[in-house]
Amino acid sequence: MSTTIDPAVAEQVNALADLARVASRRLALMSRAEKDAALLHLADAVEAATPAVIAANAEDLERGRARGMSESLQDRLRLDEARVAAVAQALRDVAALPDPVGEIVRGSTLANGLQIRQVRVPMGVIGMIYEARPNVTVDAAGLCLKSGNAVILRGGSAAASSNHALVEAMRDSLAAQGLPVEAITLLEEGGRDAARALMTARGHVDLVIPRGGADLIQTVVTESTVPVIETGVGVCHVYVDRAADLDKAQAITLNAKTHRPSVCNAAESLLVHQDVAADFLPKALTDLAGAGVRLHVAPEVAVYADAAGAAYDLASEQDFGTEWHGLEMSVAVVDDLDEAVERIRRFGTGHTEAIVTEDRGAARRFTAEVDAAAVMVNASTRFTDGGEFGFGAEIGISTQKLHARGPMALPELTTTKWIVEGDGHIR
Template identity: 75%
Template sequence: MTTQTPPDRQAEAVVADLATAAREASRAVALLTRVEKDAALEAMADALLDDAGAIVAANAEDVARGREEGLTEGLLDRLTLDEARVAACAEALRDLARLPDPVGEVVRGSTLANGLQIRQVRVPMGVVGMIYEARPNVTVDAAGLGLKSGNAVILRGGSSAAATNRAIVATLRRALAAQGLPEDAVNLLDGGGHEAAKALMTARGLVDLVIPRGGAGLIRSVVTESTVPVIETGVGVCHVYVDAAADLAEALAITANAKTHRPSVCNAAETLLVHRAVAAEFLPKAAAELAGAGVTLHADDAARAYAAQAGVAAEALVEGDLDREWLALEMSVAVVDDLDAALAHVREHGTGHTEAIVTEDRAAARRWTSEVDAAAVMVNASTRFTDGGEFGFGAEIGISTQKLHARGPMGLPELTSTKWIVEGDGQIRA
């Protein structure tokens, strides 16, 4: 048995103060009407646009420092905010304002034979801790989702986005105060290194839920060290499988989009699997298309040979490549004998995020959707659609790859719990 080192006392004190303030704020936020919450979200969006110049300037400091420290291009892309991206963050808040309020929704209910009326209703979680890496847009999304779902949030962003997060949170807190709402509905846990994050993870009784969002190391650390309940947002080693019965033109478009549309995000495809029966026709075209978009291919012997026919020099697969979340313009490629082999490959190397099949064979599609164990399973569609906005329920707090409470893109309902309300007129139990 391993023993966990307790967090630093100073870090514990800082988190305790933040969580206590957040708890007080959460009680006020939980009682807000939808009109009040939506007005606050609109005010926060306006404030982001008003402060866009200062936010972009702070972000430029982070990006410059990240480049000096050798952050990958994928991480730099995630980190970077320009005025268009700030505007997109503001629009995400406005989108949230247009969504139904989950708080108070009746999940189920009935009247018992003795006249008792019972109903299960959605209620806020309370205080939600968010631990994430170089994604300053998550700061906005988490704050907005927390407010709309009646929660207070404590945000622990990565050190690479420290200046950006400070600027964003200061803007959001000013907007809340201007609406007469508690600033401590949005809190930033700034500095303190891993000790501060660990104190947040272990603030059981002060924090109701922790959600990690980032790379495999961050998620593993939170899951293993936290004593606060965790919703695990897993890494995305997502596959596109091109079946023997695929429309190859469609398969080419889906593969290119899944890999190159935005390679640094978790729903980008990391591995291409191709049925042997269509590999000779499909892979030279796919290799040329992907290489033309700047993608480096890491391929097995058969796929390398087909890529060479198109003049593309693919690198040989090495141990660990098939389990890599590349988060960049790189992709693993393998030829498989049949659907069974593709399913076996996904079982071994998939992370339960998003898996796509391209096929015109309805039986193959049914097997894929039935047998693949993932949060999202695509048929003839890009993996890039696994996203709260694309699914139609607005900004998301993350994509859960676990199976309890929430799975897949997590929107407003996933940030609530439920309670039972029982109303009677004097009934007693016999």
């Protein structure tokens, strides 16, 4: 991104953020019943707009193909009738969740009679900067509304038409309900300057959440003057231990890599204990090859890749730290659990790591020693997801350690305030 921001763009973004601030004050005072009703109306509006949304999405896909967009990115971008229905259902799911606003986190009565309590309150104005995932547009809007926040959305240009159609449907619904349309704002002009203006709108915007590839996230974390929750680049590993049930390991590996390979909780690297490599790798690599996965293998794995008829090359050091976003995977054999943990420390991104083992001691060591937002035991990495965890839609998966970590839903979009009640108390 450029080092300077067009003053006119910055002024426009700040003005939109100030309007969002006014809207956020209205949202912060809404009851749960009012917010839930609004979300159900938004869901109906999105569903009713399905033909327009799919038509707009087709424009985005056509532009993407003309520019050489990869199949995996097209998959992230694509909306069909089922996906639009799922996006609308996510809003209904959020409506069904408890309202975090007003929740008492802790409280007590002091010896002097003062009553103190810490309660959840909205953040205020949240900026979302993300790439070609139009479902994020709706998920973010719904989660922010339920948690009493206004949201300013800056989606990637690849999804411009889709995002416009979705936001138009939601804003029309807000207007019809007598709610401020500025609760959901889409930045459609200003190019990259608009994104930079959003992340530097300190005093106008309370929090920025980036969601996308490593370059986008790093840019926002590095350049933002507004507080940022860092969401995850996902170099996720599956480690098959010497005590693994190999049938479970085979199914978990295939699911973790191929269920939806373009997303951040897909497995990117397979580590196999040397004691089970000869039994496990021929079957696992045959499965992966059959699913169209290209392998990047350590030298000791090449013989198994040959036998499986897999497309492969010898992996470079960089390959083991690569988030492929598609049907590619690095594979290595390790001496023991210690080496597996060390490789995860070296190449992982703190997102999701999985061990397959029937040894409870090995599982306990792995969960204790691996530093990640989510650690799976005998389960696919694909379960790191707000919906799968029962949180409803998620706004992102945080890989940082402050305030929020892992799938972020409603509580993570709130802060707290202390309320102190006395009866003429003086100090």
